[in-house]
Structure formats: C-alpha cells, structure tokens
Amino acid sequence: MRNPYRSQKIAFFFLFLATLLIVVPVGLIVIVIIQKGLPAISWQFLSDIPRQGMRSGGIFPAIIGTLYLVSGAIIFALPIGLLAAIYLSEYSKDNLLTRIIKLAIVNLAGVPSVVYGLFGLALFVVFLKFGVSILSGSLTLGIMILPVIITTSREALESVPQSFREVSLSLGASKWQTIRHIVLPNAIPGILTGTILGLGRAAGETAPILFTVAAFYLPQLPKSIFDQAMALPYHLYVISTQVPNVDEKIRYGTALVLLTLVLFMNLVAIVIRYKFRKKKKW
Amino acid sequence: MVNPVRNNKLAENAKMKDKNTISNGVKFAIKNLDIWFGTIHALKQVSMEIEANEILGAIGPSSSGKTTFLRMLNRLNDLSPNFRMNGEVKLENDNIKNIDAQFLRKRVGMVFALPLSLPLSIFDNVAYGVKMHGVKNKKLLQNKVEESLKEAYLWDEVKDRLNESAFKLSGGQQQRLCIARTLAVSPEVILFDEPCSGLDPISTAKVEDAMVKLKQKYTIVLVTNNVKQAARVSDRTAFFLNGELIELDKTELIFTGPKDKRTDGYIRGKFG
Amino acid sequence: MQKIKEFIIEKFIFICGIASIFFVVLIFLFLLKEGLAVFKFVKPLEFLLGKNWYPISEPAQLGILPLVLGSLLVTLGAAVISIPIGVGCAIYIAEIAPLKIKETLKAGIELLAAIPSVVLGFIGMVTLVPLVKNIFHLPTGLTALSGSIMLAFMAMPTIVSIAEDALYSVPKNYKEGAFALGATHWQTIWRVMLPAASSGILAAVMLGIGRVIGETMAVMMITGNAAIMPNSILSPVRTLTATIAAEMGEAVVGSEHYFALFAIGIVLFVISFIINVTADLFLHKDQK
Numbered sequence: 013m014r015n016p017y018r019s020q021k022i023a024f025f026f027l028f029l030a031t032l033l034i035v036v037p038v039g040l041i042v043i044v045i046i047q048k049g050l051p052a053i054s055w056q057f058l059s060d061i062p063r064q065g066m067r068s069g070g071i072f073p074a075i076i077g078t079l080y081l082v083s084g085a086i087i088f089a090l091p092i093g094l095l096a097a098i099y100l101s102e103y104s105k106d107n108l109l110t111r112i113i114k115l116a117i118v119n120l121a122g123v124p125s126v127v128y129g130l131f132g133l134a135l136f137v138v139f140l141k142f143g144v145s146i147l148s149g150s151l152t153l154g155i156m157i158l159p160v161i162i163t164t165s166r167e168a169l170e171s172v173p174q175s176f177r178e179v180s181l182s183l184g185a186s187k188w189q190t191i192r193h194i195v196l197p198n199a200i201p202g203i204l205t206g207t208i209l210g211l212g213r214a215a216g217e218t219a220p221i222l223f224t225v226a227a228f229y230l231p232q233l234p235k236s237i238f239d240q241a242m243a244l245p246y247h248l249y250v251i252s253t254q255v256p257n258v259d260e261k262i263r264y265g266t267a268l269v270l271l272t273l274v275l276f277m278n279l280v281a282i283v284i285r286y287k288f289r290k291k292k293k294w
Numbered sequence: 295m296v297n298p299v300r301n302n303k304l305a306e307n308a309k310m311k312d313k314n315t316i317s318n319g320v321k322f323a324i325k326n327l328d329i330w331f332g333t334i335h336a337l338k339q340v341s342m343e344i345e346a347n348e349i350l351g352a353i354g355p356s357s358s359g360k361t362t363f364l365r366m367l368n369r370l371n372d373l374s375p376n377f378r379m380n381g382e383v384k385l386e387n388d389n390i391k392n393i394d395a396q397f398l399r400k401r402v403g404m405v406f407a408l409p410l411s412l413p414l415s416i417f418d419n420v421a422y423g424v425k426m427h428g429v430k431n432k433k434l435l436q437n438k439v440e441e442s443l444k445e446a447y448l449w450d451e452v453k454d455r456l457n458e459s460a461f462k463l464s465g466g467q468q469q470r471l472c473i474a475r476t477l478a479v480s481p482e483v484i485l486f487d488e489p490c491s492g493l494d495p496i497s498t499a500k501v502e503d504a505m506v507k508l509k510q511k512y513t514i515v516l517v518t519n520n521v522k523q524a525a526r527v528s529d530r531t532a533f534f535l536n537g538e539l540i541e542l543d544k545t546e547l548i549f550t551g552p553k554d555k556r557t558d559g560y561i562r563g564k565f566g
Numbered sequence: 567m568q569k570i571k572e573f574i575i576e577k578f579i580f581i582c583g584i585a586s587i588f589f590v591v592l593i594f595l596f597l598l599k600e601g602l603a604v605f606k607f608v609k610p611l612e613f614l615l616g617k618n619w620y621p622i623s624e625p626a627q628l629g630i631l632p633l634v635l636g637s638l639l640v641t642l643g644a645a646v647i648s649i650p651i652g653v654g655c656a657i658y659i660a661e662i663a664p665l666k667i668k669e670t671l672k673a674g675i676e677l678l679a680a681i682p683s684v685v686l687g688f689i690g691m692v693t694l695v696p697l698v699k700n701i702f703h704l705p706t707g708l709t710a711l712s713g714s715i716m717l718a719f720m721a722m723p724t725i726v727s728i729a730e731d732a733l734y735s736v737p738k739n740y741k742e743g744a745f746a747l748g749a750t751h752w753q754t755i756w757r758v759m760l761p762a763a764s765s766g767i768l769a770a771v772m773l774g775i776g777r778v779i780g781e782t783m784a785v786m787m788i789t790g791n792a793a794i795m796p797n798s799i800l801s802p803v804r805t806l807t808a809t810i811a812a813e814m815g816e817a818v819v820g821s822e823h824y825f826a827l828f829a830i831g832i833v834l835f836v837i838s839f840i841i842n843v844t845a846d847l848f849l850h851k852d853q854k
Contacts, residue, residue, distance in 0.1 A: 016749075016750045016752070016753060017750060019752060020750045020751060020752035020753070023752045023755075023756070024658075024662055024752065026654060027654045027655070027657050027658040027662060028658060028662070029654075030650065030651045030652075030653075030654030030655045030658065031654070031655040031658045031659070031663075031671060033651050033655075034651060034652075034655050034674075034675065034678065034719075034722050034726070035671060035674045035675075037719065038674055038677060038678045038681075038719075039674075041681065041686070041689050042677070044689070044693070045685070045689070091582075092582050092585050093582075095578065095579045095582035095583070096582045096583050096585055096586060098579050098582075098583075099579045099580060099582060099583025099584075100583060103576070103579060103580065103583070104583065105375055106375055109584070112587060113583060113584060113586055113587055114846075115843065115846060116586040116587040116589075116590045117586045118842050118843075118845075118846050119590050119838070119839055119842050119843070120586055120589060120590055121842075122773070122776050122780070122838045122839075122841065122842035123590075123593060123780070123835060123838055124779070124780025124781070124782065124807055124834050124835075124838055125683075125780065125781075125782055126780070126782040126807045126810050126811050126831075126834070127593070127597070127780070127810075127831050127834050127835055127838075128593075129810070129811070129814070130596075130597060130600075130810060130814070130827070130828055130831040131592075131593045131596050131597065131831075133814070134596040134597070134599065134600045134828070135592070135596050138819060139596070155589050155593075158585075158586065158589065159586070162586065175406065175408075175410050176410070176412060176413070177373075178370060178373070178406070178410075179406065179410050179412060179472075180412070180422070180426075181370065181373070181395075181399060182368060182370060182399050182403065182404040182406075182476075183399065183400075183403070183422060183423030183426065183475065183476070183479055184396050184397070184399040184400030184423055184426065184427060184479055185396070185422075185423065185426035186396050186426070186568070186572055187572070187576075188572045188575055188576065189426050193422070193426070194412060197413075198413060212680060215682075216680075216681075216682025216683070216684070216685070217682065217683075218682070218683070218684045218782070218783045219782040219783055219807070219811055222811055222814065222815065223814050223815065245682055245684040245685075245783075246684075248684050248685065248688055249684050249687070249688075249783060249787070252687070252688045252691060252787065253691075253786075253787055260692070263688065263692075267685050267688050267689075270682060270684075270685060271681065271682070271685055274680055274681070274682055275677065275680060275681075278676065278677070278680040282673065282676070428568075
C-alpha cells in the first residue's frame, strides 16, 4: 500500500531540489563574477582605453559603444513599438490581420539573435550601404527588441480600465484624445518597464552586432553613427576567446561591468513595476 | 396590499413633478429598435419617445436590456466589437447614426454606475471634457468648473481642495463629481446608469435631489435597479424585460396600476 | 482640422501596427535573397545532408549535416536537463512555495533570464569546461555536454515562467474539486493541475527549446567549435548558430561561403518559425 502523504513528501522534495538547481547556480554565477571582478574595477579601468592588445588598460570605448548602440536601438524601437502597441490595444479588431500581427510579433521574438545579425548585415550594411557602423547595429538591435517593447507596452495599455475610456468618450472626447490624455498617462510605468527591459536586452546581446557594428579593437571613441564601435559584450567575447594571455581579472572585470549594466536596468524595471502596482488606484 | 404611506408620498411627488415639468416636446424618438451583440438579441422592437425635461426611469431585472438601451442613446455600444443595431433613433430631428459620435456624446452626457473618477485632480476631472472640446482659456475653465460643481451641489465641499486627487473624495462625492463633469460639457440629455448602486442612503438622497433639480435644464434618463428610486424621482417609468419594452407610462400609473401583470410582478419583487 | 490630424495619426498608428509583419517578411526575404544563391553551387539535398563542411577549401564542401547534428545533440542534452528541472521549479513556484519565497524565486528566475549569454558563456568557459574535462578525463572540456548544461540554464527561465503561468491559469475550482474529494496536494497537482495545464507546459518546453536552438554566443564559446560529425555527447561539436557567428567575419561578401552562411540562416529561421507558431497554437488552445 502506497501512502499518499509519503509520496507527496518525496515529490515535493524533488520539486524543491529542482528549484534549488536553478537558483543556487544563478546565485553562484553572480557571486563569482562580483568576487573576482570587483578587484579589477577602478576609475582607470572604466575610463581608459584598452592597451597592449587589450591585455591592460580599460574598457571605456566598449562602454561608450554599448551606450551608443542601446540609445540608437531605443530611439528606433520605442516609437514604433509604442504605436504598434497602441494599435493592438486600442484599434485592432478581432480579425485575421490582428492574428497575423500577433503571430509576427511572436516570431520576431523567437528569431535567433544570430539571424538578426545576418539580416542586419544583408539589409543595413550591404544593401543600404550603411557599412559596418553604429547605425546598422542600432537598427538591428532595435528590430530585435521591438517585440519586447510591443508586448509590455500593450499589457500596460490594456491594464488601463475600459471604464476610463468610456468616461472620456462619453464626455465627447475623441478616440485619440482619450488615448493621449487618459490611456497613455496611466500606462507610462508599464511602458517604461518594457523600454528598460528592451534596453537591457539590447545591451547584453552579442550576435546581432558581430557583423553589423562591432570592432575587434578600436582604442578610440566613435565620431559619428557611421563609425564602427567596440561594445561590451563583444569585447568580453573577444578577450575571453580570441586574445590569449589576458589577465583573468580583466575578463571578470568586463563581465562584471556588463552584468551590472544589464541587471541594473532589470532592477529599475522591476522596481518601477512594483511601485506602480502598489500605487495603482483602481 | 398598497402601502398608504408610500401612496401618499407618490401623490405628493406627482404633484411636484407636474409643476416642474415643462414639456418642450420630444427629445428622443425611437422606432422599431433592435440591438444585437453577436447572436444575443439584446433589444427587441423597442419604440418610444423621451420628452424634453422629464426624468425617464428605466427599470427591469438584470440583462433586461435597460442598460443597453441607455448606452445606445450616446452610442457607447458602438465600442463593443460585435454590436449591431436596426431601427431609427432620432435626437430632435437628426438620426443619431448621422451625428458624429463625439458631438452626440457632447449633447448626451452620461453618469456611470460606479463613481468613475478619472485619475486626475478634482479640477481636472471637471475640466476634462471642456478641455477636450478645445477650451484653453484658464479663466473660462475655472468659471465652468465652479459653475458645474455648484450645479452638482459639490462646490462647498471641495472648493478648497480642487487640486487634490479625485480618488480622495468619498463615493457619494465622487458620484456628484461625475455629475459635475458631465454638466461641464453642457449636454442636453444626461444618462444615469444606476448612479447610486454603490452609495449609502444619504449620498443616494443627495444624488437624487440633484437629479430632480437638474431636470429643469436637462432631459434625464435614469436606469436603476432600485424600483423605489424610480418611484421617487422619475416622471415616467419604462419597464424592460428580456430585451422588450413591456410598458411605459407615468410613474404613478406604473406603480399603482400597471397594465401588464409582468410589470406588476416585477414591482412587487417577483423577479428582482 | 482636428479630424484631419486624427485621421493622419490613426493611419500612422496602423502602419506601425503592421510593422511587425513587415519586419518578419523583410528578414525572411533578405535571408532568401542572400541564401538561395548557394544552390548555384550545391544541390539542396547535398547541402542539408552533406557530411563535410569545408567552406574555404578548393572546391568548397558545403554539407551542413555535422552542424545540424551538433545543434541537435546540444539541444537534446539541454532539453533533457532543463525540462524536468524547469517544469519542477514551475510547479514548486506555482503551487508549493510560500508567497514571500515565491516572489524571491521569481525575481531569481528573471535575473537568470537577464544575464547576457556572453557572460554565461564566459562563466561556462572558466568553471564548467575544466570541470567536465577533469570528471571525464577528456583532452578538452569544450564538449557538447558543456554546451548542453549551459544552454539548459538559458532555457529554464522561459520554461519556468511560461509553465508557471499555465499552472496559475488552471481554474481554481478544478483544484478545489480535487481537494474536496480528499486528494492530497500532490495527487491534485499530478492528476488534475498538470493535465489541465498540459498544453501550456508543452508550449513552455517548445519555446525553451527554441531559445536553445537559437542561442549563439555561449554555445560558440564552450562547445569546442569542431565542424565534424559528432560521435558522442563528450566530443566537441559546432552548432548552426555558432558556425554563422564564427565564420561570417571571414567570409567575403558575395562568396559561396557567404551565401552558405545565409542558407544556414534560412534553416534557423524556418526552425524557429515552426517552433513559435506551434507553441503559439498550444498556448491559445486553452484560452478558447
């Protein structure tokens, strides 16, 4: 005779174990990177150009390059993504076109990042002749984060109660006025969350920028959007695999800076979402 | 089983109503109206007239079609994706289909079931509609807000805190704020969709007082689940059941001697 | 005047609304434009089933079978590791964890999802790879197994969050009904909740696997990058994604090699398309 309570105990133990198997390594990864990376961090490391074939010096151009890329991506993706979200949440009807749009978004989110790299190379670098440049890289990253922005913004817009829209319309406001003055202001925290998550994603991606923007070693700052640039994730890849005899400290230091940047953005997004939920008035 | 006290009060009310009612002719004329939501036939062959400066009460059990009827008058049903409508509805001389929805809703205002303040300050709530219609002048807006809040009997309670969030007001105050907000756009008709469903008796009385006074300037359509409320404030009462308009008559007639026994049954609480 | 302004705004919103379709089509078209040219040099079947990938020898040999098998092997390994752990963790979070721990765990999972793949690749290189080498006494720890383990970690956040959603959206009365019949919590989970959430969990697994197949950087850094037919999970392999990432830098625009890499891109695009569409169907099955 099997005792159901004993099998429950066993099952729950394994489920707990599974959870530990995910959470503990995550914790370890973060701790190891902080522990080994922190000694490398200094003002000089953050503000100097790489020297001696990236074996010493700092990572300043890579940080700046990543900031350029991320800003470019968001400038491109936020307006399109937000308007697309407005379309889906406020205008679209339950029809075939909407189903296709939703499917396209799901697919856009699922396309492997390296395929985005190929696409960016073919369209922006070669076909539109932007060359290997910040512009090409930003646009590629921008399209890649579009689904994140659309999905989160749409959720934010749809969480604004329908009754607010009805009130606004019943007062004779037009549909766009309603969206502009009632729906959007109340969805801003959610939209912000999505935008920041998109930023974090763009900052951490390597494959899409491999052939569209990334410079192996470029110890100077880009001067225009048609220049190549270094970028943090690619720099980490390069010093981990392509350059022999790099001090481990520098590798961990670079990983720490990248991780901090990305996790910081995620943290900000989580805090905004949390505060917003608490403050929600309806 | 007629309650003599209630009867007395009804008679009194009726007298007052007759005094107050100045018939300005027909505001809404509805002919052979049918409404569907998808396959659900929500309103069936409804024909009626709504007179100017009257309070028309609409009663009936839930999903009887009374709210659909109300939301048809300012075309708010249009927002539902599978809404369909047949028949003719005229506001004065224009078919409402041919009136721009935005303009129609300016003429036909609405107060919703729960006090739905917008997440704005008290002032901005009242000024919202006016602003949307293009008024930017501050002085003008201030005057309009004050005037509307006074008309809704809220001014004295909020005049010192106009910049506070509307959510800080009590339920009854918020509902009067919603009335003020509707008045601010100078409508001709005001639709009340169960305006007191979430309110305590004192707040309810205040809202009802406001309604009775408002009918001198406005035409009022009141949908309510509270039969007694209809008896207290409406001049004529319409009884809806399963999407049909069963009976429409002077309120005292509906409540003392309805022609249809279903009306009688509902009023006596047989299917509330 | 206002009407005209709004008309223009609404048209503009509509255009942005369909932008996603436009981009998906654009991506596919450009992959086709650059990728189909490879079939001037090699027959489609030879391309898919050829056992030799020597893109720069003379004449070039462009068979992607070793790469396909490399991807399959790594993905299979990652699936075996990540599905039980991921689904188990989802059950724990959705059903068992106390509310406070639940929020912390979810934050932890989100954290994992946020770690850039190049960072995971780096960590895998410096910790996991030596470990695998020593445990199995291999000449190198850069193996399919190392890749599988690391990729399992990338699939888990996807699996956990979607499976947890699916479990969460099982109607409460199912659960209450089972409890009312005297079932234990575990019996309820096993017999009622899991079957009810099955299509959502299936979608979670598919999307997790989709993420693994498309993953590039980590896999390139820790699987050894040998474009040979893999013979065991302990041998170095090279995946489809890593091949593109590693070789595109050297391929001359317009060369056979360049076209071939784009053709691999088509293969990846089609795989991810199929996975996403199917997963989407499963996800929406419940909602109807």
